[in-house]
Amino acid sequence: NLPLQATLEDGMAGAPPRDSSLDAGVIAHEYGHGISNRLTGGPNVVNCLNNAEQMGEGWSDWFGIALTSKAGDTALTPRGVGNYVTFRPTDGVGIRPTPYSTDMTVNPATYASVANPSISQPHGIGYVWNTMLWEVHWNLVHKHGYAANPYDGHTAGGNNLAMQLVMDGMKFQVCRPGFVDGRDAIL
Numbered sequence: 001n002l003p004l005q006a007t008l009e010d011g012m013a014g015a016p017p018r019d020s021s022l023d024a025g026v027i028a029h030e031y032g033h034g035i036s037n038r039l040t041g042g043p044n045v046v047n048c049l050n051n052a053e054q055m056g057e058g059w060s061d062w063f064g065i066a067l068t069s070k071a072g073d074t075a076l077t078p079r080g081v082g083n084y085v086t087f088r089p090t091d092g093v094g095i096r097p098t099p100y101s102t103d104m105t106v107n108p109a110t111y112a113s114v115a116n117p118s119i120s121q122p123h124g125i126g127y128v129w130n131t132m133l134w135e136v137h138w139n140l141v142h143k144h145g146y147a148a149n150p151y152d153g154h155t156a157g158g159n160n161l162a163m164q165l166v167m168d169g170m171k172f173q174v175c176r177p178g179f180v181d182g183r184d185a186i187l
Contacts (some may be wrong), residue, residue, distance in 0.1 A: 014112060021087035023084040032060035039167070041175030048124075048175035053114065055182050057126025059166070062133040065100055066163060071148050075102040075138035096127045100134045107131055111179060136186070137162040 021027040037057040041048030049056040065079040073079075078101045080094025093099055097109040097119075104160065109131040113119055140158030146158025154164035170185035177185070 002012065005091055014110055014158055018085045018087070020085045023082070025068050025081060025083075025166035026065045026085065029060040029064035029081065033065035035167070036060065037062070037185040040173060042175065045175055051176040051178070052121060053125060054122055055126060055177065055179065057112075057122045058129025058131075058133060059170070061096070061100070061126060061130040061140070062137070062166065065130075065134070066137060066159065067150065069159065071146055073101040074107075075142070077101065078103075079134075095123075095136070100130060102138050105166070110123075129182065132183075133162075136165070140165075147168060 006144065017054050033056060036041050037046050037049060044120045061081050064081055069079070078091040079101035080088060080092045080096070080099040082095035083090055086095060088094060098109070109128050111128065111132070112129045114125060118126060137159060140162045142158065144158035144161055147155070147160045150160060150163065152160060153168070154161045164187050169182060171185075172184035173181050
């Protein structure tokens with residue numbers, strides 16, 4: 001009788017793979033797909049996010065970083081997506097071209113970036129959209145403060161107000177929205 005041996009699959013750099021279900025940002029990101037697919041285009045349509053400038057990955061990244069932000073974070077705090085599962089530090093690049101930050105030397109993405117051929121669809125397009133949402137988030141936090149509890153409602157802090165505006169914007173926008181449609185719906 002041979003002793004029972006356990007083996008681990010090789011992950012990155014000789015380490016075993018990490019389970020994405022242990023990363024709250026990844027969980028919030030994936031849940032965000034359900035939210036954006038359900039709310040965009042009305043209650044009877046779930047396939048509205050399939051156009052060239054669709055923002056589904058951006059909303060999902062935004063849910064991931066907005067729901068895992070902390071009171072001590074600032075607009076300049078770099079926030080990566082997928083850092084845990086890719087063995088990167090919390091302030092590392094993650095799986096997007098740069099971490100999210102309002103510091104243009106860290107994240108130089110602007111609306112003009114969608115014309116860059118290296119920006120992929122849908123993930124690169126989503127990266128640009130979330131860069132815009134992250135600016136809105138921090139502008140509202142600067143004006144209305146930060147609420148540590150997301151259940152305190154939209155009047156408790158700028159981060160909660162941003163969450164409410166983004167959710168309402170998805171409800172108001174048309175099927176197959178572009179960035180301008182998403183912006184207008186939030187406004």
